[in-house]
Amino acid sequence: MPELPEVETMRRDLDKEVVGRRVKSVEATGLRTIRRHKTKKNFTSKLEGRKITGVERKGKYLLLKLDDGNLLVVHLGMSGQLLRAKSAKEPTLKHTHVVLNFTQGGQLRYVDPRTFGELFVTQPDELAHEVPELAHLGFDPLEDVMSWTKFGDMLHEKKTKLKPLLMDQRFLAGIGNIYADEILFAAGLRYDRDSNSLTAQEIRRLYRAMVETLQDAIKHRGSSLADEQYRDIFGEVGDFQSQHKVYDREGEPCRRCRSPIARVKTGGRSSFLCEQCQV
DNA sequence: CGATCTACCTGATGGC
DNA sequence: TGCCATCAGGTAGATC
Numbered sequence: 001m002p003e004l005p006e007v008e009t010m011r012r013d014l015d016k017e018v019v020g021r022r023v024k025s026v027e028a029t030g031l032r033t034i035r036r037h038k039t040k041k042n043f044t045s046k047l048e049g050r051k052i053t054g055v056e057r058k059g060k061y062l063l064l065k066l067d068d069g070n071l072l073v074v075h076l077g078m079s080g081q082l083l084r085a086k087s088a089k090e091p092t093l094k095h096t097h098v099v100l101n102f103t104q105g106g107q108l109r110y111v112d113p114r115t116f117g118e119l120f121v122t123q124p125d126e127l128a129h130e131v132p133e134l135a136h137l138g139f140d141p142l143e144d145v146m147s148w149t150k151f152g153d154m155l156h157e158k159k160t161k162l163k164p165l166l167m168d169q170r171f172l173a174g175i176g177n178i179y180a181d182e183i184l185f186a187a188g189l190r191y192d193r194d195s196n197s198l199t200a201q202e203i204r205r206l207y208r209a210m211v212e213t214l215q216d217a218i219k220h221r222g223s224s225l226a227d228e229q230y231r232d233i234f235g236e237v238g239d240f241q242s243q244h245k246v247y248d249r250e251g252e253p254c255r256r257c258r259s260p261i262a263r264v265k266t267g268g269r270s271s272f273l274c275e276q277c278q279v
Numbered sequence: 280c281g282a283t284c285t286a287c288c289t290g291a292t293g294g295c
Numbered sequence: 296t297g298c299c300a301t302c303a304g305g306t307a308g309a310t311c
Contacts, residue, residue: 032288077287077288078288078289079288079289079290095289112288112289113288113289113290114287114288114289114290115287115288115289116287116288158281159280159281160280160281160282161281161282164281164282226291227290227291229290266283267282267283267284268283268284268285
């Protein structure tokens with residue numbers, strides 16, 4: 001579910017809402033969400049008594065810094081939500097797997113119906129060998145400065161289709177199925193273009209489309225689709241879906257040329273595009 | 280190496 | 296009303 005804009009929206013709100021708070025106690029229901037820890041106690045004991053000192057994001061991962069130097073790593077998978085509760089009395093949603101109780105009152109809850117997401121506590125210097133998928137993340141399109149010419153060199157080094165490359169977290173960190181389609185439309189490029197076939201102008205357009213689309217989506221607090229499964233930490237839906245040019249718009253007129261948006265299946269997932277505007 | 284499939288899960292939706 | 300198939304913002308691992 002959540003891609004870079006949704007995770008960044010949550011990061012900014014968490015920075016205001018939970019940084020400076022101390023964890024009094026932790027409730028973990030079941031082991032699946034905290035599967036990197038062998039026991040519940042092994043997870044909860046690393047959080048209890050700790051103060052949260054900062055919140056960072058790497059790609060789609062949230063990293064909550066603790067005052068003992070450790071990190072609480074959160075990956076939301078397809079259906080994970082972090083929700084700020086002002087008190088324990090607020091009704092608990094089904095599929096609530098982890099609850100952090102703060103000393104000053106209030107909670108942070110992790111809810112995840114499909115349980116693809118996970119939480120774990122680790123030491124920063126052990127990230128590299130304990131969490132290879134995080135250590136091997138590609139560059140973050142908003143955090144890491146890169147010239148479009150360097151970006152072009154990286155595209156030319158790969159011999160793969162454009163969309164899978166944009167979504168490859170080891171190449172670029174944070175882009176998923178929605179934003180890959182939106183970025184490709186904004187750049188006027190098809191999902192199945194060979195990454196080493198782009199002209200200098202197309203590379204520049206793609207780089208610009210990537211940065212602008214992601215920034216725009218953050219301004220709109222991310223995308224919530226029909227099921228409204230993406231919610232921010234206050235339980236509110238995002239607004240960027242109203243700005244989508246192609247994603248989930250099969251058969252609707254292209255906002256640029258009026259021809260119907262097409263939907264194709266590739267690699268088991270849907271891609272949306274305008275056959276006229278994307279070449 | 281790249282492309283494609285499978286598995287991990289629950290829940291919503293649509294056809295019959 | 297129910298039953299079944301299909302689909303969903305992610306990722307890793309197997310296979311060809």
